[in-house]
Amino acid sequence: MTKIDTLRRFILPCFAPPLAAPPTAAAPAKKRISTSLRDYIYDDPRVQELNLDLDRVRKGSDDVEDDGPVWDAAGSTSPLAVAPPRPSKTMAIGTIFGPRRGHVWFCVQHDRLSTKPSLLLELSIPTQQLVKEMQSSELVRIALECSADSEPGLGSCPLRSVPVWTLSCDGRKLGFATRRKASEQNRSMLKTMQSMTVGAGVIPSGTGSALSEEIMYMRANYEHVVGSADSESFHLINPDGCPGQELSLFLLRTR
Numbered sequence: 001m002t003k004i005d006t007l008r009r010f011i012l013p014c015f016a017p018p019l020a021a022p023p024t025a026a027a028p029a030k031k032r033i034s035t036s037l038r039d040y041i042y043d044d045p046r047v048q049e050l051n052l053d054l055d056r057v058r059k060g061s062d063d064v065e066d067d068g069p070v071w072d073a074a075g076s077t078s079p080l081a082v083a084p085p086r087p088s089k090t091m092a093i094g095t096i097f098g099p100r101r102g103h104v105w106f107c108v109q110h111d112r113l114s115t116k117p118s119l120l121l122e123l124s125i126p127t128q129q130l131v132k133e134m135q136s137s138e139l140v141r142i143a144l145e146c147s148a149d150s151e152p153g154l155g156s157c158p159l160r161s162v163p164v165w166t167l168s169c170d171g172r173k174l175g176f177a178t179r180r181k182a183s184e185q186n187r188s189m190l191k192t193m194q195s196m197t198v199g200a201g202v203i204p205s206g207t208g209s210a211l212s213e214e215i216m217y218m219r220a221n222y223e224h225v226v227g228s229a230d231s232e233s234f235h236l237i238n239p240d241g242c243p244g245q246e247l248s249l250f251l252l253r254t255r
Contacts, residue, residue, distance in 0.1 A: 092118075092224045093197060094234055094249075097189065097217035098127035106142075106249060107186070108222070108234065113194055115187040119160050124167060124175030127216055133169065134245060142249045143168045144177050148230075149255070159232055159251055189215060197221065198239050230255065 095107040103126050108119040121144070133140055144165035148155030154162065165177040182190075192203060200218040222234040230253040238244040 088226045090224045092222050092234065093219065094222035094236070095190075095193070095217055095219045096130070096247075097215055098130075099213050100127060100216060101213075102127055104130050105180075105186075107190070108224070109190070112197060115182065115190045115194075117182055117186075117190070120180045120182055120186065121165075121177050122180050123177045125169060130169075131216070134247070137170070138244070138246055139170075140245070140247045141170055142247075143252060144250065145252045145254065147254050155253070155255060159230065159253060162251075162253065165251070189217075193217070193219060 090110075093109045093112050095109070096104060097107070098104045104123040106119075106121045106123060107117045109117050123142075125142075130140075144167055146154065146162050146165050160179070163179050166173065167175050167177045180186075189203065193199075196219055198220050201216075203215040203217060205213045220239070221237045223237055225233045225235065227233070232251040234249045236245065236247040
């Protein structure tokens with residue numbers, strides 16, 4: 001029986017027709033959007049406006065027509081308005097210092113370890129007067145102004161290269177300010193305060209080889225704002241955001 005079963009298993013399929021495979025379910029046909037509905041969507045003005053905006057962004061289509069000049073509120077044509085550049089803001093270390101019986105200096109450093117300041121101005125304000133101004137008011141504004149037409153080349157030079165400024169403090173004219181190069185005494189004082197970023201006090205006379213008298217100082221972080229080629233400003237930043245003295249110095253060039 002075993003041999004007969006074996007022969008039946010291998011020989012019988014050669015004479016018997018193969019069994020038909022079971023029918024499989026047909027895949028559902030993909031739904032296609034009707035022609036009328038597709039035309040309705042593409043003819044929608046909102047869709048056309050969106051496609052036109054996308055074409056303008058891509059800037060690669062030659063079929064988009066120019067809308068022509070832009071009309072302003074007054075009814076005159078003008079080119080598309082371009083937003084002015086934003087003012088740049090950086091951090092700097094500012095030091096106001098001066099002898100007790102002298103006048104005020106303002107020094108700007110972007111590196112506290114450097115004894116070569118990026119800006120050094122000698123102001124005609126007496127040191128004691130500025131101290132009284134700061135004690136009597138929490139808001140002090142020092143404005144340094146110059147005119148581009150006062151001297152040849154003054155309108156094209158960098159703002160920090162202007163040699164002489166007209167000085168005003170809280171709206172009152174108090175003389176002039178002069179740009180200076182750091183002297184040996186200035187460098188000695190800055191070297192003394194290299195380890196300090198924020199602070200105020202008095203440097204006693206004899207500290208350093210070039211300091212011959214007491215120097216009052218106030219050192220802090222300032223926000224340096226460059227508004228344009230004709231305007232810069234320095235704004236005192238109080239430590240830890242605490243309310244306190246507000247002091248700002250402005251450099252303005254008029255044309």
